[in-house]
Amino acid sequence: MLDRKFIIENVDLVRRNCKNRGVEVDLDRFVALENERKRLQAQWDELNRKANQVSRSIGKAKDAAEREAGKEEGRRLREQAAAVKAELDGVIQQLEAIGRLIPNLSHPDAPVGADATANRELFVGKTPKPQFDFPPLDHVQLGEKLGLIDLDGGARVAGHGFYFLTGDAVLLELALQRYALELLMAEGFTPAITPDLARNEILDGIGFIPRGPETQIYSIENTDLSLIATAEITLGGLLAGQTLEAEQLPIKICGISHCFRTEAGAHGRATRGLYRVHQFTKVEMFAFTLPEQSDQMLEDIRDLECQLFDGLGIPYRVVDTATGDLGGPAYRKYDLEAWMPGRGEYGEITSASNCTDYQARRLGIRFRRKGEKGTCFLHTLNGTAVAISRTLIAILENYQQPDGSVIIPSVLRPWVGKDRIAPRR
RNA sequence: GGAGAGGUGGCAGAGUGGUCGAAUGCGCCGGUUUGCUAAACCGGUGAGGGGUGAUAAGCUCCUCCACGGGUUCGAAUCCCGUCCUCUCCGCCA
Numbered sequence: 001m002l003d004r005k006f007i008i009e010n011v012d013l014v015r016r017n018c019k020n021r022g023v024e025v026d027l028d029r030f031v032a033l034e035n036e037r038k039r040l041q042a043q044w045d046e047l048n049r050k051a052n053q054v055s056r057s058i059g060k061a062k063d064a065a066e067r068e069a070g071k072e073e074g075r076r077l078r079e080q081a082a083a084v085k086a087e088l089d090g091v092i093q094q095l096e097a098i099g100r101l102i103p104n105l106s107h108p109d110a111p112v113g114a115d116a117t118a119n120r121e122l123f124v125g126k127t128p129k130p131q132f133d134f135p136p137l138d139h140v141q142l143g144e145k146l147g148l149i150d151l152d153g154g155a156r157v158a159g160h161g162f163y164f165l166t167g168d169a170v171l172l173e174l175a176l177q178r179y180a181l182e183l184l185m186a187e188g189f190t191p192a193i194t195p196d197l198a199r200n201e202i203l204d205g206i207g208f209i210p211r212g213p214e215t216q217i218y219s220i221e222n223t224d225l226s227l228i229a230t231a232e233i234t235l236g237g238l239l240a241g242q243t244l245e246a247e248q249l250p251i252k253i254c255g256i257s258h259c260f261r262t263e264a265g266a267h268g269r270a271t272r273g274l275y276r277v278h279q280f281t282k283v284e285m286f287a288f289t290l291p292e293q294s295d296q297m298l299e300d301i302r303d304l305e306c307q308l309f310d311g312l313g314i315p316y317r318v319v320d321t322a323t324g325d326l327g328g329p330a331y332r333k334y335d336l337e338a339w340m341p342g343r344g345e346y347g348e349i350t351s352a353s354n355c356t357d358y359q360a361r362r363l364g365i366r367f368r369r370k371g372e373k374g375t376c377f378l379h380t381l382n383g384t385a386v387a388i389s390r391t392l393i394a395i396l397e398n399y400q401q402p403d404g405s406v407i408i409p410s411v412l413r414p415w416v417g418k419d420r421i422a423p424r425r
Numbered sequence: 426g427g428a429g430a431g432g433u434g435g436c437a438g439a440g441u442g443g444u445c446g447a448a449u450g451c452g453c454c455g456g457u458u459u460g461c462u463a464a465a466c467c468g469g470u471g472a473g474g475g476g477u478g479a480u481a482a483g484c485u486c487c488u489c490c491a492c493g494g495g496u497u498c499g500a501a502u503c504c505c506g507u508c509c510u511c512u513c514c515g516c517c518a
Contacts, residue, residue: 041487044487046486056443058443059443059498060443071499074497075497368435370453375472
């Protein structure tokens with residue numbers, strides 16, 4: 001959510017931004033409603049002022065008659081005030097309904113375009129794409145041969161989109177978690193294992209829609225809880241409603257959680273194997289920063305993602321996401337897309353976003369500077385460290401050998417305890 | 426799950442119907458005193474939204490004592506619901 005006052009004072013800027021983002025919003029109506037809001041607010045204030053005055057005078061009334069007259073007057077004023085308040089609440093509700101459609105502003109360097117085809121490739125990682133002198137398998141075939149992924153078992157238990165990781169895949173998952181954690185802790189991130197559920201109001205504050213036809217979220221019946229789609233939700237929610245001291249910032253946390261996604265409407269494309277699944281584990285970076293720190297923090301987070309995947313020896317490219325593909329909260333977003341030989345194309349493997357104060361405003365996360373009056377909303381950023389399922393795809397497919405075995409990336413060997421996964425006999 | 430207790434400003438902690446946005450202490454900021462530091466003393470010190478003003482300072486109004494409702498001319502104070510915390514019991518990895 002953007003600041004109401006900002007929107008009013010920068011209508012044209014906001015209008016242009018909505019257009020770049022491919023979002024249709026009735027800004028004229030928003031402006032009209034905001035003017036109406038101010039008018040009603042002033043009216044409500046005035047009625048309250050009078051009513052308060054009357055109430056105070058009753059306490060000091062000298063006889064019963066005067067008291068009764070005051071009560072009558074007070075009742076009348078409070079009634080009027082309540083009517084104005086109801087109207088005011090209605091207007092605020094409409095303002096918020098429109099306001100939540102308005103996306104965040106966009107970084108001036110973000111490529112302008114309607115969708116992912118306008119994304120700008122910035123550079124590629126240190127690892128070249130592998131050259132195979134044999135027909136490479138995809139991760140489903142490899143997972144089958146190596147006893148790593150049981151899709152049939154997952155389907156039997158929970159349906160399509162679920163799976164068992166078995167055997168060395170379990171060690172790989174844990175190794176990837178440890179690998180990411182070691183690197184991030186050295187960079188000042190506090191590790192956390194977060195709840196896998198969160199209140200709907202938190203989901204909403206981060207920018208997810210917990211219910212409704214287009215939701216990507218599983219909700220828990222008869223509660224206001226949902227399964228989280230990413231630890232971004234819980235990590236951002238961690239400080240909801242808090243006011244921090246400026247010198248506490250930046251705060252960097254990396255959280256491990258399971259991620260649950262309904263993937264409604266995503267059937268048909270790339271549904272094979274682990275690429276698009278209903279549950280996976282992820283290590284997520286999250287940062288709370290001062291406004292002037294967030295641009296640099298986004299670069300830092302992206303660099304860490306590059307370090308992680310250069311370290312794993314996985315070929316990837318980095319993409320600057322086009323305005324039309326940013327979603328609501330992001331001001332700028334970088335994706336890492338890993339080379340996936342089984343698909344013969346790049347597939348999104350991490351994503352780093354600077355959400356500026358968009359989420360913080362909805363979640364009520366503020367900071368205070370010493371010696372300055374008032375508080376401001378801080379900035380939030382998030383980035384994937386490792387999304388296990390897709391990273392497994394990239395490892396299996398890029399590290400496969402002619403004999404059907406898969407080499408373990410050297411950085412994972414301390415935790416996997418071997419340097420190669422051999423086919424079952 | 427059952428039974429109690431409680432949620433007040435950065436913190437601690439008063440306040441049980443009428444200038445209460447809220448005593449007091451601590452902390453913090455400014456000042457006085459002081460070889461230096463500390464102590465002592467004096468003053469200041471919540472947030473949000475309006476009005477006025479220069480998108481300043483200042484002045485002023487409204488709202489906020491977990492959240493949402495209700496009673497009342499008037500609620501931090503009374504009533505109901507929700508959330509959360511603590512204690513005890515039960516259950517359990």
